[in-house]
Structure formats: C-alpha cells, structure tokens
Amino acid sequence: DIQMTQSPSTLSASVGDRVTITCRASQSISSWLAWYQQKPGEAPNLLISDASNLESGVPSRFRGSGSGTEFTLTINSLQPDDFATYYCQHYNNHPYTFGQGTQLEMK
C-alpha cells in the first residue's frame, strides 16, 4: 500500500499569511493526488484534484502543485474561513490512502 505523509501536523498562522502544506507519497503516484478541506462536524470538501486542478467554486488563493512523490498545497492570503484541517489522498491505485491531516489553526 502507498503511504501518504503530510507535514506539518499542525500549522499556526494569521489572516493574510501564506501557508504551505506538504504531502509525500511512499512511491510515485504521478499526479493522482487530491486535497480536501474538513471543518469540525462536516464532511470533507474537495479542493484540488490531479495535484493541481482547482475545483469549481474553490477560491483561487488555493494552489496545488507537484508530481511523483512530493506535493504541496499553498494557501495565499489566508482568510478566516480557511482555518480547518486539510488532507491529501492518492488515487493511483487501490487502496486509496489519506495523509494524516494538517490542522491549520489561528495564531
């Protein structure tokens, strides 16, 4: 099974900051990577697919990049609504696996 490792586990930031979350795969997954945002008590929401494809309705301050084994999610000019937990997920093959999550908290 492919292991997904996210870092950091927790990230403290302020409104207006730019933050970057990293996701590493234990083997190459090409660009078969998605990013999700989850708020407490809610289901995850898809932000980015195929490593860099922004989903419709997702603000342009979110950006995904990378391929192979290393990927990043960058959020420019943080807004209050962005404080949440973020997960990466590979879909290169079965089983899909998620990273352990990055909790983005307000400094």
Place this chain on the structure above:
Amino acid sequence: EEQLVQSGGGLVQPGGSLTISCAASGFSLSHYWMSWVRQAPGKGLEWLGNIKADGSDKYYVESVRGRFTFSRDNAKNSLFLHMNSLRGEDTAVYFCAREFSTVSFISPWGQGTQVTVSS
C-alpha cells in the same frame, strides 16, 4: 444539486451488526463507483473500499474485509454499508462518497453517520 444523504447508524454492542444507507439525489448513482470512508473520534480519514457502478466489483481494505459488505440498489439510487462483527475500533463517523471515475478522487460526500460500538 448533487447530494448524498445518509441514514442509519447508531449504538451497537460489540459483535453486533448495523447497516448504513446512502441515498443520492441530483444525479444517477448507476454511473459511478462509490466509496466508503470512516473517521474515528479525533482521528484522520480511513478509506474502507469501493463498489463498481453496476455492483459487479468491490474492493475492501484489510481492516474490514470479511466483516463489512458494500451493496447498492441503482433502481432506488441508493448505496448500503452492511457491518457485521463490529468491534470497539469500528466506532467512527462513516461517510459515503462518489468517485469521479474509475480509480479517482472523491466528491461529493455524504454528511456522515455516527456508529458507536459499545456495551
């Protein structure tokens, strides 16, 4: 609007059984692979497996294989998760979710259903 609405779940004793239902609206379930994902209290997301659009193929992760069964009724636009031999470590919120295509990202998700395994 494309939506998945879940029902079922609840409190069950160890060794017991439970079924969660997932009803689709705004789209036809029959065109899509569907996934199940769970989240234990305070933990991350665990993908449990998926079921092909016509129900002819299913994948289960090791932690639930032989105990959980995925099924679907495309005529009723519904998906089911049947859980047997439940254990304390199965306590979690369970989500159904649609896959975009074969081996794919997941969206949208159901609202989640709490399953608590306790005596």
